[in-house]
Every structure is written in structure tokens, then in C-alpha cells.
Amino acid sequence: MKESALPLEPFRRGKVRDVYIVDDERLLLVATDRVSAFDVVMSEAVPHKGAVLTQITAWWLTTLAPRIDHHMLSADASEIVREVPQLRGREKEIAGRAMLCRRATVFPIECVVRGYLSGSAWLEYRQHGTLAGEPLPKGLRESDRLDPPLFSPSSKADVGHDENITISRMRSVVGERWASKLENLSREIYQTARGIAAERGIIVADTKFEFGRATDSDGTEKVILVDEVLTPDSSRFWAADSHEPGHAPPSFDKQPLRDYLASEKRAARWDGNYPPPPLPPEVIDATSKRYLEIYSRLTGHPLNTDGAL
């Protein structure tokens, strides 16, 4: 499914997820199967990708639940339909991919935690020896493990990619009290998750959390984890056996897709712009399998895809 169209008031549509308003207290997040590579959105959907993103989030939130407050109310389609009767008859469209969530006032900061030096962080380090403007030890290689992990917030840009910002800039955006709370929570969740994933042969090289403020029925205000959590789209996942400092390991999820597109480019059948080449079924299938594999590696059981559209 590439586009959701549910009988609810739309709140926001992201690159991959559609958000609907259920009522004053609740939102419905629906992850589609859209996929992009080399900055181009593919015409085809990757089956089960949306469900994998949602169910991985659900699994992490359940696993981390004793430690952390979060926004998930349910990621089970039949339970969601019971809670939101307007969705009756739409079970197939939301199966696996929808999450009923508590509304929160979201902080305008992406809380990025990096346990390995990669991506834009590696580029900044190589250019300036810093990350988010703070100096790092000399002599680090690409993909080196960082101990302790680094907290590097970024602003949520309305237009364009998010921009790395300094921690002091973050303090002035959200206030001193919340800034240190968000940093501590981010580090704590990442450290715990890094250990859990490592036991399953997955390296979470870096990840991005979002937090919001919500008020409990007794009037106390608290910080809760929102959005997607530790998914292949919000994180950089590597297979532990492909990690080698000095190199960028292949991406766990999108590598089959990228390899195919790279070969189309080399053969001059695609110029790298819209429209993308049609994807052969085996490439779509291989990519879909990668997503499903991450789910089963993490959780220890395969994703239930029965009844899904």
C-alpha cells in the first residue's frame, strides 16, 4: 500500500507515514510501503515494509516499557477497530501498519544518538574533527564505535533535511530542564537497545528519537517517547558480521534496491532522476524480505502477515 485513505481527519502526511486525528487525545499513525533510494521515490511499494516499521516500533516499546513512558495505545488492528469504530471494515488496510497513539506536544528536536561514526557525522568529523561543533578524539575511522555514544540533536526543518544543532542551541529551543531530560532519556534508551540488538546480531549504528509532553489524568506532566522507534527508517542498521571500521557497511534493509538501481545507472538505463526504472519483482521481493528479516532477527519470530493488504 502506497497511500492510506482512511475515514478520519488527516493530521499530517510524512514521507512514509500518514497521521490521522482520532479525537482530542488520540492519533492514528499509519506506515505505508513507500520506499525511496538515491533521493528518488520508487513507483512500487515494498510489501510489508509499513507493517515492519510499525511492529518493530511496537516491539521495542513493549520491550522497553518498564523503563520508559511512550505514546503507544495499540498496534493491533482488531483492537484499534474496537477503539475507533469508524475504521470498521478497514482492517485489511491497517493490519500491522497502524498504531493508535496518545497525543502529545512534540518537542521540535530530533534526538539523535550515535554509537558508531557514520553518515553526516562521519563527514563532519572528517572535515572539521567535530560533531555538532564539539571536538571528538583524533584518529577515528569511518564506522568506528563511539563509547560513550554521542548525543547530537538536530532541528526539525520545515523545508529540506534536518540540520545538526549544538546542545546549547537545543537548550535555547526547549529550555534547560527539558534539554537535559531529553538527552538523558535518549542515551539511556539507545544504550539499552544497542545491547539488545547486539545479542541478535544487529548493530544499531545510530538512531533518532522524538519525544513529546503529555499530561496524565492526575495532572502531572511527563515526557513520553513518540513517533517510530528504532526502526530501519529511523536508524542505521548493520549486520554485525559486515561491520569493519574504515568502511561503510551495506545497509541492512535497502541494499538489494540500491544494488539494482546502481546497476541500472551503470548501464545508462537510468539517469538518477524521476521517473525511476520499474523494479523487477525479485528486487521488490528481496527488499521486502530484508525488512521482514530485521523484524524476525530482532523479535525472534516472523511477522504475522495474515490478512494484510
Place this chain on the structure above:
Amino acid sequence: MTNIYSSPLAERYASQAMLELWSPATRYGLWRRLWLALAESERELGIPIPDAAIQQMRDNLDKIDFKAVAAYEKRFRHDVMAHVHAFGDVAPAAKPFIHLGATSAYVTDNADLILMRRGLDLLRGRALDVLRALTTFAERWREQPTLGYTHLQPAQLTTVGKRATLWMQDLVLDIEEIDYRRRILPFRGVKGTTGTQASFLELFEGDHDKVQRLDRMVTEKMSFPAPLPVTGQTYTRKLDAFVLSVVAGLAASAAKFSGDIRMLQSFGEMEEPFESEQVGSSAMAYKRNPMRSERIASLARFVNSLEGNANQTHAVQYFERTLDDSANRRLVIPEMFLATDAILLLMSNISLGLEVHTAVIARRIAAELPFMATEQLIVRAVKKGGDRQVAHETIRKHSLEAARAMKEGAEANDLLDRLAGDTSFGVKLKDLAGAIDPKRFIGRAPEQVEEFLRDVITPLFAGHTAKQERAEELRV
């Protein structure tokens, strides 16, 4: 054809790649891609557009019959409608749906943004080529002392390589500006005639959500970060001004470089490359003129004179749009890109073949350095038992005489000989000469070159490769 005017930018100066970018084939190919993206998105949102329509559009993106277009244009006096019909002829199943809900600016404006963005990418690549050539040059000449000039007068020494890093740094700063502009450049998107999206609201029977999704879906397909939140009929012409100011910045950096080269060539210290059969002057056969640098200066002045034009066009766009931007933009935008492309090609070519004449440089240093070494000469005199104030006065007196002698025809600066011959100064010529070894006057210039190349240039090249290879990984 020699009996009608043709642009020298196309005939003589710009590269094949930049000429192709601004060609009718590329522009109208983009229009067709934009129509395809619109139809695909409308179909995904429920408009019953058949598979055959999409497939026929896809199959004919670059098969444009320009004769048919010209015939339609003669009939309709409207370029966009001419292309709609020509596209419909080769994609008959799509004919009823092409351009559905859209206004001309949907294709014209969005294509301009795509073209400008690709133009920036091409110019960025050109600037990197120049930096590669200058890297080799700066590295090779990092320790070669040369006269610095402030106020165009001889000043303390620097090195040939260090001066090259000044040119390089300007381009690095330009590249950073390109990267910023390119990253945030928004799309005009799907907005309709006055930008209210009324026609699309009609198409989707009042479904605001679908209209918003259409705008976003097309923007995503064309790989832009976001559509402009609001527009009139056109995107605000401020975007042109922003982009073209970055382009003009590149031209200005190259012009500064060309000015330095022209003067260095006049001094005889350096020369731009000169082909073995090149003729310098039709009358003076021995001449080697810095004509490539002069051409940079010439084209850069043209580019910089156009920069303000973009802001003026923005300033006179009234209400939701006026058409007095059109003919002007048709000239200004491509010509600024084409001319700057030519400028950077020239700069690359010069940078690859720059000749350094160390004998001339040494002679010019020798003529000036004794005057600059006052402090070092005083120290030598005091170490030999002299009085600082007396030594200063002696140097002042002899310097004035040596300078006057040179102005009156003396071949060389004989200040040191004069001082050595003055017993009151009390330092031998050999010791005085030791005080004016040029290498003592270049400060940290060689180290600055090494540091600059290591800390700024190497990562820039590495980042460039990484950027191409892993565009979408920069998310985190």
C-alpha cells in the same frame, strides 16, 4: 549559420553538458516528466487514468517532435498548449488527462527549478575540478617564497602556494553556499492558476486532503524537499535571486583569481598556459597575453552585471504574477549558468597549466627584500656590538640612497653592499646576506598550505564522493 545572430555562449564558451541542460530537449523532456508525475499522482489519488495512458507517457518522455510542436504553437500562440497537444499525439490514451487541473506555471516553473538545481550541481562539479588542479599547484609551490602585495605595492613575503589557497578558499565558500541553497531549494508544486489550488479542489470534489497530497506527492517524485507552502501563479522570483546570487559568487571568485594572474603575468612572475601555435598579438609576434584570464574577467563582469537583475524581476512582479519576468528570465537564468560554466572551465584550464618563473620571482624578491629586512639587519648590527639607534639611522640613510639609485636606473638593490661598506655598521656582507634568506620571511605559509589541503580540501573531495554514493543516507 553565419547570416543570423547566434549566442557566443553557445558557439564558443560553454560546455556541452551545460548547453544540453538548457536545451529545448531537456526542458521539454522535463515538462513531459512533470505531466507524467502529475498523472501518476492523480491516478494514485483515485482519478481513473488508464494504465495505457501512463505507459504511453512513459514511453515518449524524450521523443519530442519539434516540428509538430512548432505547428501547434503557430496555431495556438501558446508554447505550453503546443507541447500538450504534441505529447497527446504520441500518447493518445493520455491525451484526455495531460495537464489535468494544471496551469502553465506547473510545468514552466517547476522545470526551471529542476534546471537551476541541476545547473548548480554542474557548477559545483566544475568548481571541484578547479580545486583539484589548484591542489596540485598549491602543494607543489607551498614553500616557494614570493613577494606579497598589499595596496598593489610590494609587501612582506608569502609563498606561491599560499596565494593559491586564497583562490581555493573562495571556491570552497562558494561550494558551501551551493550546498545550502541546493538543499533547501523548494518546489513550486501543484498550485493552480492563482496558487489557490481551486482547480484541483474541483477535481477532487472538495477533498482538501487529496489536494495537499497531490502537491506533496509530485514534489516527492521530483526529489524536492518540500513544495513552497504558498504561491501566486508562479513561485516567488526571490528563489531565482537567491540561486543566481550563488552563481554570481562563483564568477566573482574566478574574477579575483583572473585579476591576480593577469598582474602576475605582467610582472613576469607567472603565466597562464600558452599553446605552441597560439598567437599573442597580430602585430607584436613575441607577445604572450593572459587572454584566458582576461576572458574570465570579461565574462564574470557580464555575470555580475546580471545578478541584480533577478532581484529587480522579483521586485516588479505584481499581485499573483505579471508576465514581465518571462522574456527576461529566459535570457538571464541560462546565460548566467552558461557564462559561469565557461568561466570555471577557463579557470580549470589555467590552473592546470600555470607556469611559475622562479628566476623572475627571485629577482623581484631581491629587489625588495633588503628594504623589508630592517629589523633583522638591526639585530645583526647590535649583536656585533652596535647601537640600535645608530644602526637604524644608518639603514634609513642607505635605504633611501639605494631606492633612489634603482629609480635612476641601477640594476639591483645594493643596500647590503652599501651597509657592508659602511664601517660604522660593522657587519660583513656574508652575515647580512644570511639575514635576508627569503625562507625566513614566509612565516607559516607552507604549513598553512598543508593544513588547508588536509583539513579543508581533502574532506571536501571525500565528502563529494560519499555524497554521490550515499545521497539518502545523510538523513541521520
